[in-house]
Amino acid sequence: MxxxxxxxxxxxxxxxxxxxxxxxxxxxxxxxxxxxxxxxxxxxxxxxxxxxxxxxxxxxxxxxxxxxxxxxxTIEGVGGREAAAVQAEWVKLDVPQCGYCQSGQIMSAAALLARNPKPSDRDIDLAMAGNICRCATYVRIRAAIHGAAKTLEG
Structure with a gap:
């Protein structure tokens, strides 16, 4: 040890x-x-x-x-405008079903928006690749990221 x-x-x-x-x-x-x-x-x-x-x-x-x-x-400490916007959209669009993958999804989505404030569908797909959702809420995840980007745009 x-x-x-x-x-x-x-x-x-x-x-x-x-x-x-x-x-x-x-x-x-x-x-x-x-x-x-x-x-x-x-x-x-x-x-x-x-x-x-x-x-x-x-x-x-x-x-x-x-x-x-x-x-x-970690998800407990993530902050900033991007994380707040992502979390608000997650709630608004009822993204999680079982919720198990959501901490990783939110962390990856907020990181994407921090480096790319106006991501395309392709940008989102590439950034979120490797974040698996067993409930398959990928359409809502993408929509929530686009919504968060619009919120951050003002």
Missing amino acids: TAYRLNINGQSHAIDVDPGTPLLWAIRDGAKLTGTKYGCGVAQCGACTVYLDNQPVRSCSLPVSAVGDSQIT
Whole structure:
């Protein structure tokens, strides 16, 4: 076991885990932040998406030893105009059904709008690729991202 000090959502967390432990488990078990979900364990479904220095990453396959001094942001700590607009559209359009994938979907959608405020359908499809929704609400997800973009446009 190794002691790590992780900066998660602006707070320092002392977490004692093996170096190869996926960041996801350090967040969920060590920091007790359970909004980030385990889906597949091989970085293919996107349920475990968090930001590492404001960039979306799959936390289920990233060893905690690779994080260093990076700022980690989870669904519990995501903020900013983009995240607020995405979350409002998610509610407005009833995007989630079971809701399991939604934290990863919202994190990826907000990151997209932060770097591309007027995404096309293709831009959305590319940015959201790898975020799997078992309930198949992809049409509503795309509509919510377009709606959030319009809200941010003013």
